[in-house]
Amino acid sequence: xxxxxxxxxxxxxxxxxxxxxxxxxxxxxxxLPLIITxxxxxxxxxxxxxxxxxxxxxxxxxxxxxxxxxxxxxxVQLTEExxxxxxKTNASVFKFKEVENTNSIAALNRGVLDFVxxxxxxxxxxxxxxxxxxxxxxxxxxxxxxxxxxxxxxMWSALERTDRNRRYELLQSRGFPVQxxxxxxxxxxxxxxxxxxxxxxxxxxxxxxxxxxxxxxxxIAANDLLAGExxxxxxETLLTTSASxxxxxxxxxxxxxxxxxxxxxxxxxxxxMYVGFRVIPISTKFAAAITPGxxxxxxxxxxxxxxxxxxxxxxxxxxxxxxxxAQLYFLPVTLIAIxxxxxxxxxxxxxxxIICLMPIANIAIAAxxxxxxxYDWPMIALAWLVTAGTGAWLTKLSVSFLSAERLxxxxxxxxxPPTDGAGWFSRRVxxxxxxxxxxxxxxxxxTATADVRVQVTVNxxxxxxxxxxxxxWRYKLNWRETLAFRAPKPAVWLGVLCGIPGGLLxxxxxSRLTTSLVPVSPETMEEFSRAVIPEGVTLxxxxxxxxxxxxxxxxxxxxxxLLNGLSRRMHPVAVVIVVGLVFGxxxxxxxxxxxxxxxxxxxxALTLMTGSIxxxxxWHACNNALALITETIGIPIMELDWWMYGIGVVLLAMAFxxxxxxxxxxxxxxxxxxxx
Amino acid sequence: MTEFSVxxxxxxxxxxxxxxxxxxxxxxxxxxxxxxxxxxxxxxxGAGKTTTLRMLATILKPTSGAAxxxxxxxxxxxxxVRRNLGFYSATTALYPRLTARETLDFFARINGYPADRVxxxxxxxxxxxxxxxxxxxxxxRLSQGMKQKVSIARTVVHDPPVLIFDEPTxxxxxxxxxxxxxxxxxxxAEGKAILFSTHIMSEAxxxxxxxxxxxxxxxxxxxxxxxxxxxxxxxxxxDIFVHFIERANEAVAxxxxxx
Numbered sequence: 046x047x048x049x050x051x052x053x054x055x056x057x058x059x060x061x062x063x064x065x066x067x068x069x070x071x072x073x074x075x076x077l078p079l080i081i082t083x084x085x086x087x088x089x090x091x092x093x094x095x096x097x098x099x100x101x102x103x104x105x106x107x108x109x110x111x112x113x114x115x116x117x118x119x120x121v122q123l124t125e126e127x128x129x130x131x132x133k134t135n136a137s138v139f140k141f142k143e144v145e146n147t148n149s150i151a152a153l154n155r156g157v158l159d160f161v162x163x164x165x166x167x168x169x170x171x172x173x174x175x176x177x178x179x180x181x182x183x184x185x186x187x188x189x190x191x192x193x194x195x196x197x198x199x200m201w202s203a204l205e206r207t208d209r210n211r212r213y214e215l216l217q218s219r220g221f222p223v224q225x226x227x228x229x230x231x232x233x234x235x236x237x238x239x240x241x242x243x244x245x246x247x248x249x250x251x252x253x254x255x256x257x258x259x260x261x262x263x264x265i266a267a268n269d270l271l272a273g274e275x276x277x278x279x280x281e282t283l284l285t286t287s288a289s290x291x292x293x294x295x296x297x298x299x300x301x302x303x304x305x306x307x308x309x310x311x312x313x314x315x316x317x318m319y320v321g322f323r324v325i326p327i328s329t330k331f332a333a334a335i336t337p338g339x340x341x342x343x344x345x346x347x348x349x350x351x352x353x354x355x356x357x358x359x360x361x362x363x364x365x366x367x368x369x370x371a372q373l374y375f376l377p378v379t380l381i382a383i384x385x386x387x388x389x390x391x392x393x394x395x396x397x398x399i400i401c402l403m404p405i406a407n408i409a410i411a412a413x414x415x416x417x418x419x420y421d422w423p424m425i426a427l428a429w430l431v432t433a434g435t436g437a438w439l440t441k442l443s444v445s446f447l448s449a450e451r452l453x454x455x456x457x458x459x460x461x462p463p464t465d466g467a468g469w470f471s472r473r474v475x476x477x478x479x480x481x482x483x484x485x486x487x488x489x490x491x492t493a494t495a496d497v498r499v500q501v502t503v504n505x506x507x508x509x510x511x512x513x514x515x516x517x518w519r520y521k522l523n524w525r526e527t528l529a530f531r532a533p534k535p536a537v538w539l540g541v542l543c544g545i546p547g548g549l550l551x552x553x554x555x556s557r558l559t560t561s562l563v564p565v566s567p568e569t570m571e572e573f574s575r576a577v578i579p580e581g582v583t584l585x586x587x588x589x590x591x592x593x594x595x596x597x598x599x600x601x602x603x604x605x606x607l608l609n610g611l612s613r614r615m616h617p618v619a620v621v622i623v624v625g626l627v628f629g630x631x632x633x634x635x636x637x638x639x640x641x642x643x644x645x646x647x648x649x650a651l652t653l654m655t656g657s658i659x660x661x662x663x664w665h666a667c668n669n670a671l672a673l674i675t676e677t678i679g680i681p682i683m684e685l686d687w688w689m690y691g692i693g694v695v696l697l698a699m700a701f702x703x704x705x706x707x708x709x710x711x712x713x714x715x716x717x718x719x720x721x
Numbered sequence: 722m723t724e725f726s727v728x729x730x731x732x733x734x735x736x737x738x739x740x741x742x743x744x745x746x747x748x749x750x751x752x753x754x755x756x757x758x759x760x761x762x763x764x765x766x767g768a769g770k771t772t773t774l775r776m777l778a779t780i781l782k783p784t785s786g787a788a789x790x791x792x793x794x795x796x797x798x799x800x801x802v803r804r805n806l807g808f809y810s811a812t813t814a815l816y817p818r819l820t821a822r823e824t825l826d827f828f829a830r831i832n833g834y835p836a837d838r839v840x841x842x843x844x845x846x847x848x849x850x851x852x853x854x855x856x857x858x859x860x861x862r863l864s865q866g867m868k869q870k871v872s873i874a875r876t877v878v879h880d881p882p883v884l885i886f887d888e889p890t891x892x893x894x895x896x897x898x899x900x901x902x903x904x905x906x907x908x909x910a911e912g913k914a915i916l917f918s919t920h921i922m923s924e925a926x927x928x929x930x931x932x933x934x935x936x937x938x939x940x941x942x943x944x945x946x947x948x949x950x951x952x953x954x955x956x957x958x959x960d961i962f963v964h965f966i967e968r969a970n971e972a973v974a975x976x977x978x979x980x
Contacts, residue, residue: 063818063819281780
């Protein structure tokens, strides 16, 4: 559908006018933050400084109780003498005063005392060698009072220091010629530059901050642009004009992004101003972490995030029936949207991991790595593509949402519901597989160190198979038809025979190509190899657990249920790609994604073309068995000459030529939406 | 052969509503409308008039059947349909924070009116509808009557050959309702094809060249007022309407098996 710039511009200008003439937008989005932020910052800074000064200059009052009061008083006396000597050069030294009090705990509770030093006899825990019980001091305080906590902290450090000094003196008096400074020397050496260290701190927060700014700014625009329009009744007027839905959404996106961008810039400018005035204390090294080049790169990275968030906000606003309802949704949407932005706070999550496929989280991690000086270009590009792709998909969704009739008819009308279980299943299949993925992921985190045989059994039989049976049972599906349990034409087996080596070679070639673009560390490969082929497991066992079981159970779940569910709602080409990608994502390792997704695509296409799941089951099992055998007998399948992979491609093409010639209709498959 | 501006063939809209199940809002409606004709859809609330007109305006998708506006099919060429259409209803509001002039300028542009002639067209309509005095005032500060004039000007700003007026006098006082009827009659004189839906008998009788009586998503009679009179043997449109509705209800009762 063509996008007419003149129409989009006219729409954009109109939206902007409407928002900028709305007093509540100007007040809540621009004026309030401009006034409230400095007030808050100045207020908190003033309070903090005042509190520190008060706590610093205070003379802390305390009492001594319990056993051996005299001995404790001596220690306190020594401490006071030491600190008095320091007070000549340092005015902020800890000052305290003992107060006579008969009921010191009550006085502490009333706030008359800041803490109480309580002497008690500490029983020796050891009899070998036997030691005398000794006097110990307990500092009794109240954690719910600032002055009491601070006084306790200061007294704790001061008494510790005095105690240490006394021990050195004792050692010296018994003939140990030690000086406190000579006991041990420890030095630190940091290889990171101060800019990189500052970059780490900034990198952990930058996405979160930007996200909050973009969301708060964008929500004001998005809420007015869809929910507000619905409430005013102007949406119906707009939808009856000749502007296309794509043009309307494009203009609404542009407006949301412009307002969000403007408010983000205002907020950042506001913050910078207070950093400049030193109202907000911040390390000057932050400036060193952000060079103009880094700033430009970050801007490029955050653009798709902003576009994605704008789509999310527009969808939310379109979903709400009124402006008020859209505002209600804002908090949960914000909380969900900022979750992935917390990824940089997790320890040791590199961009070169599965996180790269998670929108927003991948950009957050990429930004952190960039700020500490790591530039993993292929992964940065992949992260950008994933987030931008998600943004584009959500934009497309918002266009179709705008065509939805519930926008006009206040949500009362819906399409006719499915009349059978298969129809319902095709609507719910996405949710089922999302849940299954999460369950497998959680279970795998517990079984990661278990034997490969246990892992395979738990995953394939415990999760995939039982999950699939649940789906069959819940929707009362005809298992034979759903799983395409029917014989293919006989010649198909000839194709499978060509396909087995062809598929393995082509998938290996593809994986090798990907690995050359996105290198995988040898440690990761070795670890994977050790996990898959552990010592002490026979080839027979391996073939049973890693070839036969996956061949049956994985096909049962993915080319059986998933394929069937999707085939009723999507174009066959899309079905094949989605089934392949989901299959790849279920393997959890990023470096295996391309190879497994490719095989998933082959098996899905094979099942759709032959109308039967059996060829895919046999091919899958044989593919895995062949991979295990070549690995065991030492054929380096990932290091062959390139022409051998070429032979694989030819074999694969031959196989699919046979499948096409011998095709059999897959039940319920529709090539066009309007097909009966 | 007569060139129809609007042609509707066996149009249906069936949807599902929580608690009510399947709802046949429009159940096989067919009609045509020629240039210079006011075609009236007369029916009670919930008869299916608005749903039919919304399908013609491409806001709702038909479940089956076809509808054409100047040879453009509503599901295949929705933008072309809307370009040739002006849609007015009680629910199509104006942007409150735009001025009357900005409103007309905006709707002319997004409806694809030639950019170099937009200003001239806007000024012409401002003069025609007598809104010069408050052309630069924001819409939310205008009275109901003024808003109505701006809204009609908005509907025709791109000079479409087909106009849809869906219950246009709902909520208007007598004078404003009469003004609306006068303007619609003027558009007919200019050769526009007009679809006009109402549940007010006097309006339909006064304005419409042909009237379709709509009930439960179907057209039960469709002809000129004189011919409807002759077919029903009744004098007033109110009686004619009741006559056809009762006949339709009897037919439905006969179709249902006896208890």
